[in-house]
Amino acid sequence: MTSSLPDVTEPSLATPAPALLARQRRAWRYFAAAAVAALAAVLFLASHVGEDQAVNDVRSRAGNSAALKVAVLMSELEKQRSLPFVLAQDVEVQDALRSRDPARLEALDAKLFALKSGTGAAVIYLIDPAGITLAASNWREPTSFVGSDYGFRPYFQEGVANGSAEHFALGNVSQRPGLYLTRRVDKDGLLLGVVVVKVEFNGVEDNWRRFPEPTFVTDENGVVLLSAVPDWQFMTLGTLPEADRARLRDSLQFGDAPLQPLPIRTDPERRGAEHVLATVPGTGREDRYLQVSVPVPSTQWTFHFLGPTREPVARAATLAQAVGVLVVLLSVFAAGLVLHRRHLARNAIAAQTAVREELERRVAARTAELRDANKHLVSEMDDRRRAEAGLQQLQEELEQANKLAFLGQITAGVAHEINQPVAAIRSFADNAATFLDRAQTEPVRRNLASIAGLTQRIGAITDELRAFSRKGRSGIAPTRVAAAIDGALLLVGNALHRQGVTLIRPATTEEVWVMGERMRLEQVLVNLLQNAVDALEGTPDARIVLSVSVDADAVVKGASRVRIDVTDNGPGIAPEVMAALFTPFTTTKPHGLGLGLVISRDIAADFGGELQAHSEPGAGTRFTLLLQQARPS
Known part of the structure; x- marks a missing residue:
């Protein structure tokens, strides 16, 4: 009775319980x-x-x-500051x-013009103690300062x-702003006049305008002196008090400039006065700046x-948010993967539990069925053992019948073998x-010794007949091949003599042993020899060749094989x-049963060997018995 395995769904494909699915969805x-x-928190924090x-x-x-631009501005200032000092010490001045010699003053005008061209100053001039200009580098120009007060x-x-100072x-005449550097000229403690060098910063401002960042310089009152934005010049940081505004206007220091506040105010969205909102002329919009x-060293100016x-902050915030979002997404992906694997593991555990x-x-449910099946199998095994025992008994009876059939065939010959010794004994x-x-x-x-020898021969023949006809089996053990051949020839020898068949035996078989049982091996040999004798009936020069050899190249279960042909x-x-x-x-004999070769093959198989046949019409027949070689016990 067969029993199939339970049909169980694979754990990985099993559907989790509804409660587990609900927990996983939550x-x-x-x-x-x-x-x-x-993600929201990271976006907020990343932005900040x-x-x-x-x-x-x-x-x-x-x-x-700023430091670089201040350094450039200071370099320009220091270069021009040395000029009035040198001129104040000049003897010609x-x-x-x-x-006040006109010739000397005219020569001095030319000298100041040359210095102005070489130093880059806007104008150089000399003022007497009364405030009147005596010589100037622009004496030839329509706007000459000579004679001005x-x-x-x-x-x-x-x-x-x-x-x-x-x-x-x-400037009153040129209406161009600039820094006036003055130095008093003394000689022997007497005031001779004042040297004035006006410095204009057009080149510096032009250099500042090359950069997009607005830059400007204010004085101690917060008035813009220099600026990269031209419209911001003479505007103020914040609103000046009215008194200061009136004072500056009266001094004409900045002409009629309105002194309006710069379009710069503190950024209300950010802490700190350095964060400002400014409207730069030309842009048309208010932008955020860091001021x-x-x-400026050695001055009262501030750069x-x-x-x-706006743009750097926007770019940085966007980049930080992008990085933050990427990190969050990667983290969410990793956490989601962990959660997914955790759910898979729980699903697998749940599925395995269900399985x-x-x-x-x-x-x-099937234990009882298996018990019943086991009882049925035990009953079938008992029936099988009884059937096998019956089959073995039947096989033994067939072997015994085969033996008796051969004994019937060889009885006459054996009787003749016995009668001759008996007649000799009587004589x-x-x-x-x-x-x-x-x-x-x-x-x-x-005569008595001869009688004893003849009785011994009769005893050997009768003993072999009795042993051959005995029913039963002994265990398989090492068996000498020569002894089995001698026993078989003792039984079929008379048949050989009677038909005149020549038997050619192996020369040396004394030391060849095989695994088998002597009487059953004799039965096989008797069967093969008797079949050969029957096949040779009426054949001239009848001959049987019995050979034994050891095939060392053919190894079965670690032992060589013995070949009996x-x-x-x-x-x-x-x-x-x-x-x-x-x-x-299957038989060709008129009174044969057709069981001899079948029984012989089964006996060879019981010994762990095999029986083979090879025959060609008109060329004879060869039966080969292959058995496992054994060592003498």
């Missing part, structure tokens, strides 16, 4: 909410972090640019101021009072640099009696008979 909803919250980083970068760049100018008054103002203020922050429970249920006995009557003891002794020179076996030679009841 977990995914919570996970999605947490991912959205994390990016803005702060961008502001710091702008502050750093603005500081560096002193002599011209003291003598500048005694009211603060830079003249401070130069006379303090020895030197620096004053930024709008960096740096004092202001406006670093744009295990299903298996337990099915096993429990020897009669002769012995005669010799006794004659008192001849020695011939009697020889029984070959006759008879007419051979027809092909149609060869095709069914080992089939039961």
Whole structure:
């Protein structure tokens, strides 16, 4: 009775329980909410972090640019500051101021013009103690300062009072702004006049305008003196008090400039006064800037640099948000993968649990069925053992019948073999009696010895018949081939003599042993020899060759094989008979059963060997018995 395995669904393909699916859906909803919250938080934080980083970068760049531009401005100032000092010490200047000689003043005009061209100053001129210009580098120009009165100018008054002065103002004649550098000219403690050098910063401002960042310089009052934005000049940082505004207008330092506040205000969205909103002329819109203020050394000026922050902050915030979003997405992906694998693991565990429970249920349900099947199998096994025992008994009976059939065939020959010794025994006995009557003891002794030898021969024949006819089996053990051949020839020897068949035995078989049982091996040999004798009936020069050899190249179960060949020179076996030679009841004898070769093949198989046949019509037949070689016990 067969029993199939339970049909169980694979755990990985099993459908999870509804409760487990509901919990997993809730977990995914919570996970999605947490991912959205994390994304929003990262966007918010990344925006602020990016803005702060961008502001710091702008502050750093603005500081560096401001320092560089202040250094350039200071280089220009220091270059021009040395000029009035040198001219105040010049003898020609002193002599011209003291003598007021027109020739000397004219020569001085040419000298100042040359200095102005070589130093890059806007104009150089000399003022006498009364404030009247005596010589100037622009004496040939329509706007010549020669003869003009500048005694009211603060830079003249401070130069006379303090020895030197620096004053930024709008020129009365040229209407161009510039820095006036003055130095008092003394000789032997006597005031001779004042040297004035006006410096204009057009080149510096033009250089600033090459860069997009608005830059400007304010004085101590917050008035813009220099600027990269022309419209911002003379505007103010914040709203000036009215008194200061009136004072500056009255001084004409900046002409009639309105002194309006710069379009710059503090950014209300950011903390710190450095964050400003400014409207630069030409742009038409208000932008955000970071204002960096740096004092200009050796002056009361302040340099202001406006670093744009709108675009850098926007780019930095966008980049930070992009990086943050990428990090969050990667984190969400990794967390989602972990959650997914966790759900898969739980699903697998749940599926395995369900499968295990299903298996337990099915096993429990089929246990009784298996018990019944086991009982049925035990009953069938008992029936099978009884059938096998009956089959073995039947096979033994067939073997015994085969033996008895052969005994029936060889009985006459055996009787003849026995009758001859019996007749000889009788003759020897009669002769012995005669010799006794004659008192001849020695011939009697020889006759008795002959009688003993003949009785021993009769005993051997009867013993072999009795052993061959005995029913039953012994265990398979090492068996000497020569002994089995001798026993078989003892039984079929008379048949060989009677038909005049020549037997050719192997020369040396004493040391050849095989795994088998002697009496059953004799039965096979008797069967093969008797078949050969029957096949040779009526054959001239009948001959049987019995050979034994060891095939060392053919190894079965670690041992060589022994080959026993029984070959006759008879007419051979027809092909149609060869095709069914080992089939039961196949025979060419008129009174044969057709079981001898079948039984012989089964005996060879029981020994672990095989029986083969080879025959060609008209060329004789060869039966080959292959057995496993054994060592003597």
